[in-house]
Amino acid sequence: MSKKRRRHSAEQIIKKLRDADAMLAAGKSVGEVLQALEVSEATLSRPGAV
Known part of the structure; x- marks a missing residue:
């Protein structure tokens, strides 16, 4: 069974990128950030994703 594909708005993408930067700066691994x-x-x- 495959997951349903999600489409994110530009605002959601920006928020996720900012959250990812904050988590990486806090010392989390890339894997942990992706999962979160x-x-x-x-x-x-x-x-073109970033």
Whole structure:
């Protein structure tokens, strides 16, 4: 069973990126940040995603 794909608004993406920066600055690993934000590593590394 696959997960339903989500589409995020520009505001949601900006919030997630800011949250990710804060978590990384606090010493969390990339894996922990991705899991907390419910984002896959493939999404993060996709060209044009950031």
